[in-house]
Amino acid sequence: MSTSEPSASAAVVLSRRDLDAALFDLDGVVTRTAQVHAEAWTRLFDAYLESHARRSGGPFRPFSAEDYQRYVDGRPRLDGIRCFLESRGLTLPEGSPEEGPEAETVQGLGKRKNGYFLEALARRGVEVFAGAVGLLERLRAAGFRTAVVSASRNCEAVVRAAELEHLFDARVDGVEAGRLGLPGKPAPDTFLEAARRLRVPPERAVVLEDARAGVQAGRRGHFGFVIGVRRAGPEGSLVRAGANVEVAHLTTVKVEKEIPA
Numbered sequence: 001m002s003t004s005e006p007s008a009s010a011a012v013v014l015s016r017r018d019l020d021a022a023l024f025d026l027d028g029v030v031t032r033t034a035q036v037h038a039e040a041w042t043r044l045f046d047a048y049l050e051s052h053a054r055r056s057g058g059p060f061r062p063f064s065a066e067d068y069q070r071y072v073d074g075r076p077r078l079d080g081i082r083c084f085l086e087s088r089g090l091t092l093p094e095g096s097p098e099e100g101p102e103a104e105t106v107q108g109l110g111k112r113k114n115g116y117f118l119e120a121l122a123r124r125g126v127e128v129f130a131g132a133v134g135l136l137e138r139l140r141a142a143g144f145r146t147a148v149v150s151a152s153r154n155c156e157a158v159v160r161a162a163e164l165e166h167l168f169d170a171r172v173d174g175v176e177a178g179r180l181g182l183p184g185k186p187a188p189d190t191f192l193e194a195a196r197r198l199r200v201p202p203e204r205a206v207v208l209e210d211a212r213a214g215v216q217a218g219r220r221g222h223f224g225f226v227i228g229v230r231r232a233g234p235e236g237s238l239v240r241a242g243a244n245v246e247v248a249h250l251t252t253v254k255v256e257k258e259i260p261a
């Protein structure tokens with residue numbers, strides 16, 4: 001890479017001299033599904049907060065874009081619920097995984113949100129960011145190994161629907177993390193597991209993330225470089241979260257093949 005100082009505007013060059021692998025977040029980096037998640041979360045929390053306000057006699061303060069970016073984006077589903085409720089001074093019983101979407105528990109709310117997400121996904125389909133697909137192709141042509149690292153339990157289905165399986169050598173998603181007992185982002189463990197599967201040390205891998213929690217995970221894992229892909233939110237927010245650089249489009253990221261000795 002050509003920049004080591006945190007920056008919001010410098011040109012980014014990923015070179016095989018410095019790096020062997022690229023670890024891509026999915027929702028909001030490769031596919032346009034961060035918005036689908038955000039809408040499902042808004043539908044869930046607004047209904048919940050409104051009924052809570054009615055019951056308690058308190059004011060109704062809707063779930064905002066900032067709430068999504070700060071407390072929910074990038075985190076595993078149930079962590080997002082706990083984290084956002086805590087930010088409003090609210091708690092719910094955990095419940096059990098067998099409960100249905102009607103249960104007023106963390107597990108119940110998680111099921112409800114997933115229903116809303118799948119409903120919206122079926123209606124809208126999975127759109128990809130052409131710039132991300134182009135970058136993945138250029139990286140692989142230059143000899144980089146690539147992985148998709150997502151908190152989502154729907155990652156495999158989204159990657160398959162978008163016909164992107166051939167672009168990744170490894171996948172570490174919400175289902176895998178659950179199976180292996182790995183903590184989700186902002187902990188670095190899912191990215192570290194992906195680097196391990198690619199047989200690449202973290203300092204030889206670049207992380208590409210649109211979520212603050214994901215950028216923090218990249219930073220905490222001591223990866224070689226962290227690119228913040230800012231699709232939403234205030235300028236500089238991903239650099240402030242720990243990204244080395246922030247870009248608006250992945251088309252601007254250049255790839256350099258190693259010069260043979």
Ligand SMILES: O=P(O)(O)OC[C@H]1O[C@@H](O)[C@H](O)[C@@H](O)[C@@H]1O
Pocket residue numbers: 027034037038072073074075076077080114117150151152153154155174211
């Ligand atoms: O509910 P899922 O599909 O397991 O996804 C969990 C999280 O996955 C992340 O990739 C998204 O940024 C979050 O918005 C989402 O909540």
